[in-house]
Amino acid sequence: MTKYLIIYEKSLDGYSAYVPDLPGCTSAGATKEEVTENIVEAIKLHIEVMRESGYDIPEPNSESETLVFA
Template sequence: MIRLDYPIVIEPAPEEEGGGYRARVPDLPGCISDGETRQEAVSNIQQAIMAWLAEARNLGWSVPSA
């Protein structure tokens, strides 16, 4: 089972970019997502973390421990 214990940073997205919230995982470069609400951003970033980890393993990258 994949653990999702990475720190997540959630920030309001600028209105000129559509508003809502942005989420990113500093330990996983390029792992970002967004959502209309904070809860949606968290749900979406959890899916992005799983996809990032799966692709990193497929590419033979070192995966940072959570």
């Protein structure tokens, strides 16, 4: 199973999410649960369209790290 990193951003009216390894794959939702459901569907559709268009599917290579500054 391929696992892609999802970046979440909170805004005043909800959440947005994007996948760094799949340029253009983004979604939004009112709650984190909603945006998670939406981005999972967006990933599936994004990969499907890439396959149908003859593009290579990128392997995940993004990493995350949380830094704390005091």
